[in-house]
Amino acid sequence: MGESDRRRGEGTYPLGRRARRRRLASGRATGHVATPARDPSGLVPGDFVSLPSRPMPTITTTRRGVTQRWTTTLIPTTREAPNDAEVPSHVLLHRAGFIRQVGAGIYDYLPLAWRVLGKLSAIVREEMDAAGASEMLMPALEPFELFKDTKRDETYGDNLFRVKDRKGRLNALAPTHEEVITELMRGCVNSFRQLPLNLYQIQTKFRDEARPRAGLLRCREFIMKDAYSFHLAVEGAGGLNEAYDAMYCAYTNIFTRCGLDFSAVEAESGPIGGSASHEFMVNCASGEDTVLKCPASGYAANVEKCEIGLRPAPSKGYFAGEPTGALEEVHTPACPGIDDVCKFLKVKPQHMLKSVLFKVQSTPEQLAKYGEEYILAVVRGDHDVNEGKVKELSGCTSIAMAEPMEAVAKGFAIGFVSPRAAVGKKGVLLLVDRDAAVAFDDAAGKSKFWVTGGDKPDYHVKHFNWQRDLGKDPLAAGAQGEHKGGLRGGDDHMMVGDVRNALEGDPSPRAAGSKLIAARGIEVGHIFKLGTKYSDAMGLTILDQAQQKRPVIMGCYGIGVSRTMAACVEMSHDADGIIWPAALAPFHVLVTLMKPDDARQRDVAARLASDLNTAGVDVLLDDRDERPGVKFKDADLVGLPIRLTLGDKALDAGGVEFKQRKAPAGDKGHVVPLGDVVASVVAKLNG
RNA sequence: CGGGGUGUAGCGCAGCUUGGUUAGCGCGUUUGACUGGGGGUCAAAAGGUCGGCGGUUCGAAUCCGCCCACCCCGACCA
Numbered sequence: 027m028g029e030s031d032r033r034r035g036e037g038t039y040p041l042g043r044r045a046r047r048r049r050l051a052s053g054r055a056t057g058h059v060a061t062p063a064r065d066p067s068g069l070v071p072g073d074f075v076s077l078p079s080r081p082m083p084t085i086t087t088t089r090r091g092v093t094q095r096w097t098t099t100l101i102p103t104t105r106e107a108p109n110d111a112e113v114p115s116h117v118l119l120h121r122a123g124f125i126r127q128v129g130a131g132i133y134d135y136l137p138l139a140w141r142v143l144g145k146l147s148a149i150v151r152e153e154m155d156a157a158g159a160s161e162m163l164m165p166a167l168e169p170f171e172l173f174k175d176t177k178r179d180e181t182y183g184d185n186l187f188r189v190k191d192r193k194g195r196l197n198a199l200a201p202t203h204e205e206v207i208t209e210l211m212r213g214c215v216n217s218f219r220q221l222p223l224n225l226y227q228i229q230t231k232f233r234d235e236a237r238p239r240a241g242l243l244r245c246r247e248f249i250m251k252d253a254y255s256f257h258l259a260v261e262g263a264g265g266l267n268e269a270y271d272a273m274y275c276a277y278t279n280i281f282t283r284c285g286l287d288f289s290a291v292e293a294e295s296g297p298i299g300g301s302a303s304h305e306f307m308v309n310c311a312s313g314e315d316t317v318l319k320c321p322a323s324g325y326a327a328n329v330e331k332c333e334i335g336l337r338p339a340p341s342k343g344y345f346a347g348e349p350t351g352a353l354e355e356v357h358t359p360a361c362p363g364i365d366d367v368c369k370f371l372k373v374k375p376q377h378m379l380k381s382v383l384f385k386v387q388s389t390p391e392q393l394a395k396y397g398e399e400y401i402l403a404v405v406r407g408d409h410d411v412n413e414g415k416v417k418e419l420s421g422c423t424s425i426a427m428a429e430p431m432e433a434v435a436k437g438f439a440i441g442f443v444s445p446r447a448a449v450g451k452k453g454v455l456l457l458v459d460r461d462a463a464v465a466f467d468d469a470a471g472k473s474k475f476w477v478t479g480g481d482k483p484d485y486h487v488k489h490f491n492w493q494r495d496l497g498k499d500p501l502a503a504g505a506q507g508e509h510k511g512g513l514r515g516g517d518d519h520m521m522v523g524d525v526r527n528a529l530e531g532d533p534s535p536r537a538a539g540s541k542l543i544a545a546r547g548i549e550v551g552h553i554f555k556l557g558t559k560y561s562d563a564m565g566l567t568i569l570d571q572a573q574q575k576r577p578v579i580m581g582c583y584g585i586g587v588s589r590t591m592a593a594c595v596e597m598s599h600d601a602d603g604i605i606w607p608a609a610l611a612p613f614h615v616l617v618t619l620m621k622p623d624d625a626r627q628r629d630v631a632a633r634l635a636s637d638l639n640t641a642g643v644d645v646l647l648d649d650r651d652e653r654p655g656v657k658f659k660d661a662d663l664v665g666l667p668i669r670l671t672l673g674d675k676a677l678d679a680g681g682v683e684f685k686q687r688k689a690p691a692g693d694k695g696h697v698v699p700l701g702d703v704v705a706s707v708v709a710k711l712n713g
Numbered sequence: 714c715g716g717g718g719u720g721u722a723g724c725g726c727a728g729c730u731u732g733g734u735u736a737g738c739g740c741g742u743u744u745g746a747c748u749g750g751g752g753g754u755c756a757a758a759a760g761g762u763c764g765g766c767g768g769u770u771c772g773a774a775u776c777c778g779c780c781c782a783c784c785c786c787g788a789c790c791a
Binding site for chain 2: 112129202235252293303552620652653655661
């Protein structure tokens, strides 16, 4: 007879908890380890059994609820969080007994957390299945060679976990599964008739993050749903776009059903490649990502991607204007950053020209044809260069910040570079942001005062004037035009364009007259149109109707499952604890027994729990012999949507106390007649 | 990887500067009593290789060296 049977047999027993403990401590509870009598239903009498009940209304998130008791599960709540926990989700998930840290970026998911993850996963599965995807499971451990074909062993770099096996062979702990699934498809799918396909899994992923942080928000081991779709075409029925749109809808459904406040925003597809990409962000001031939204058109994008609406050119044209004074060189020692220089020179960052050097990552063929190429991007001191926009404007798909050593050798005084540094050098494109390509300030009605680098260590120059000081006339250099595809396009190596990050207040790119507003978010989902990046690299081809070999077109779609749980807490908590939305709450209702030893309270709790279960409501019974204050504090911490308190006062009045977690502080709840409890609970959960 | 910080009981911390009884405190835990609607009171108890290794010393939580772990800022980041 197992321990669990014995415990169950004693679940509601005649003895109080203390007396039980005493007897257990003396070595034997009842003198024998009995098999509890069972009724045909298999339920143990005296436990919280299902009683016959009338038909109940049902809530939408679950078919049938469960009841668990606090005393027979693990919910280690604490008054204080470990001092490494800083962000609210980490603190509260720890204090409420959901997670424990095992190592840097590695966590235990305790029973409550696992229930949340289960509910989230169930929603993900339902929506993925409904969208035509099929669940499968791939291994987390992969031969390292798999990553070589796609070069992700290099591009992923140190973020790829490496594991040596006993034979000394290198394996990887998978950060995602593009390679594995592409390999799988290569072996299984060879006819266009088998497409389209969309396969997904929910699985533990590994990334050797340089700096794990913020609890579950950035882990080295985490749970992710990843889906991969395969198509013969981009457009049309069965094409990539169709699957992408279906995933967009599925994600919208998933996060809506979860009860999360989220935004879908346009995103940079990054090193993963591909044409289009959206991120799903939980809206939350503490989020790591900045998004910009246009209130008029609904356009929303990550800063990394966000376009800026047309900014009118200066009235006199770009670069045109008189100097503000004689060019003056100033010694600026110990000023590594823009802010330092500004402070030292008492100049506002808006009057600085910031120059950032990129090196074009050429293929050997390109290198032979064009030689080494650089791009010098110039923005105003208070703006940030946007790498994606630099790529687009320059027409170079692969660039990277130049290595300082190499840049210095090339004649760029890193940290003190001015636009002049690009002049007179072969293979250097000068890319000037619209806000930096100004010589006459229309708003101020006078010439623009610029400070920029002195092109030698610890020096800057004041009164920089584009026409006078650049070393060539920008007006004559044909830089006025608004064209793209610069470096090799024969444009005399100088261009004006949009190369900076969007900011709040910038004109919307989608609605004239509307201004962008900024917000923060936590990325919980990301969908990509991959195209043929992986199928090309790994030789995944298929015969089409015309018997032509065609590379398979792919999409991939991720959801950070464990991160979503944490993001939900970030989004929804107060000073007392977590406030779970009904759909993700580990249980819907907490039934607090004021006196767990009291027969009437136990009886009512059992019946109530059973009825609630029948209605699909999950119940956690706080049957601990604790003081009321402790139970109430823990109830708020754990944050289940509804708390039903069973105490003598309410019971004498024929009811139980009903309180919603999201109710304003100080709200003591109200008494609901026993017969109405289930309906009230279901109504509130569905509402 | 650069900068900063922390490691002493399950959690939060003191002690270290200036080496010297048996390493303390609060919370939590266990036992008992009193209690019983927002972390209660009293009494008793258990719980520590002071992150690790090495060194200095008659003697190290304390001083020195090396290493490890964890956190924060930055770099990085489908």
